[in-house]
Amino acid sequence: MNIKLIGDVSSVISGLSQLQKELRFTISEEGVPLIIEKQDQVKLSVSYEAGEGKIMYRDQVHFFRAFSLFLDKLKRKQSSFRIEEEPQFSTIGPMFDLSRNAVLKIDSFKDMIRKLAIMGLNSAMLYMEDTYEIQNEPYFGYMRGRYSQAELKELDDYADQYGIELIPCIQTLAHLEEFLKWSAVAHYKDTRGALLLENEDTYSLIENMITSVTAPFRSNRIHIGMDEAEELGRGVFLNKNGYKPRFELMATHLERVLEIVEKHGLEAMMWSDMFLKLASTSGDQYSASTEIPEYIIEQTPKNVQLMYWQYNATDKSHYTEILKKHKAFGRTPAFAGGIWVWNTFATNYGLSLQATTAALSACKEEGVKDVYVTLWGDDGYENNPFNALLGLQLYAEHAYSVEVNMEKFRDRVKFCTGLEEDFFMLLNALDTPPGVEENNKEQTNPSKFLLWQDPLLGLFDKHIEGYNVQNYYERLSLEIKSIRNHGETLDYLFDVPEKLSTVLSLKADVGIRIKKAYDEKDIKGLNRLAEEELPEISARLEDLRMAHRNQWFKINKPFGWEVIDIRYGGLKNRIDTTVARINDFVEERIEHIEELEQERLYFVPGVEESTSLGWCSYYYRIASPNVFFHVLPIY
Structure with missing residues (x-):
């Protein structure tokens, strides 16, 4: 779309030029005329009539919001419109x-x-x-x-x-x-x-x-x-x-x-x-x-x-x-x-x-x-x-x-991000498997603790007993995959959620299934877990790690990624050890798997009576009940 700017644009032309590729417009003498007028009143207005647009604004950022409203309406083929907005706050961000x-x-x-x-x-x-x-x-x-x-x-x-x-x-x-x-x-x-x-x-x-x-x-x-x-x-x-x-x-x-x-x-x-x-x-x-x-x-x-x-x-x-x-x-x-x-x-x-x-x-x-x-x-x-x-x-x-106005809100989300509101809500779904109320008001973070928890120790296994989290995450991974590759610049944000859901579709309840097979002396089931499922989880985990690494280096400086890298490495090693422990038991090199002899307790007692699956803020607490580091006195 071509836009012809009319008026004093010296203060906004630099910012507009930076937005051309992202918002898919060009500044051209052959474009739709847009009169730009600075005013004293704080209320901003955007209008379009008889093939000509006009923006009236006071503060610099108001112009860029107004311009995006103008561009959005034009792209929706609206023949005429008038929008007035009044800022409610002096500072917001x-x-x-x-x-x-x-x-x-x-x-x-x-x-x-x-x-x-x-x-x-x-x-x-x-x-x-x-x-x-x-x-x-x-x-x-x-x-x-x-x-x-x-x-x-x-x-x-x-x-x-x-x-x-x-x-x-x-x-x-x-x-x-x-x-x-x-x-x-x-x-x-x-x-x-x-x-x-x-x-x-x-x-x-x-x-x-x-x-x-x-x-x-x-x-x-x-x-x-x-x-x-x-x-x-x-x-x-x-x-x-x-x-x-x-x-x-x-x-x-x-x-x-x-x-x-x-x-x-x-x-x-x-x-x-x-x-x-x-x-x-x-x-x-x-x-x-x-x-x-x-x-x-x-x-x-x-x-x-x-x-x-x-x-x-x-x-x-x-x-x-x-x-x-x-x-x-x-x-x-x-x-x-x-x-x-x-x-x-x-x-x-x-x-x-x-x-x-x-x-x-x-x-x-x-x-x-x-x-x-x-x-x-x-x-x-x-x-x-x-x-x-x-x-x-x-x-x-x-x-x-x-x-x-929620309809306007959804339109603005689509224009400003290129993504539908429902796409963002799939991120919310990562933490709302069965056992969690839809709005997650009690706050639970299973996308974190079900990923990082040890498959052999299962500190959160008790929390998901009786819930079909496996099927939930399998469906979620397919749903996320279905919205991918729309050509939008932010599509990459869904690579980690998609691959995380794929991992959790196998890993979320693998600890429960390992212990059940062990308690029932189901050797065939233990063999299948050790030879097929756990290696597959490890392979999917590597896909997730690579997606997460690519995302991190796209968005952030490299420092700090090593912490997440170590978490992935630790989990992969624990999966490898879990396979070794099961094989030692199946092949009768050991009489018991001591980790699986332990009773499973709730990480957060009382969670079974809530609409939450529990919460843990810290990786090191999720990964092990044993000492990661010794906390010295505060001084």
């Missing part, structure tokens, strides 16, 4: 987790930025615990794929042409395990993940962090973290200085950090959970029953924006209550929701989409202006942020309407 091994390559990050632009999202946070370069700290992000300042500047320049603000999001208190693990930096360390407070070396480091991470960005905003700091003051600090209340330590530390922030002309945001957790009698940071004491309100600095995060509540009233509690601090908080791509190969859209609508409806009613959506990558990021695009689209549609 994703937070990319770049600290859990998967650091996006520059090219794939740019690909994501283009998609954010046509959706109309105007911001993105880069969550970097230690994956950015700072001077005189060679162990900071060492072998972790850290970004250089030049790379961050390149990303910021690229995002700026679309009117997207990139904001660094770092940690200045806890969640620094990957830096503090090095003996060379022990002088900064209180506990495994927390910095040593009341220590001038620490504040020199923090200033180095802040100046280094903000230098490449145009934005004067920085997120300073400070969430989940339960270990605060309980390690080296306690040994040196004795006990001090956590709130006192945190308030003093925050004041020092904010002095550094203000010194460099920056504006700070931080997670709010520690303030509410310290106020809560139950330890639940976001309990509706929590009353915030006056001393916490008085001693919380006014020059920092608090950010309320919540990922799994589906009741709008819950968000409303917690937002109102935040207002006791004298200002409206920012909000961060989540699209559940973490701790699983699946994307939990059943929960994420419901939680999104509940949360953002409450945010609109309570006047929240800054909204983000987290894409965490806990436990090595077996998933990827592109699998969250359906959820990001829902955030975008909420950003431009009081209530979302």
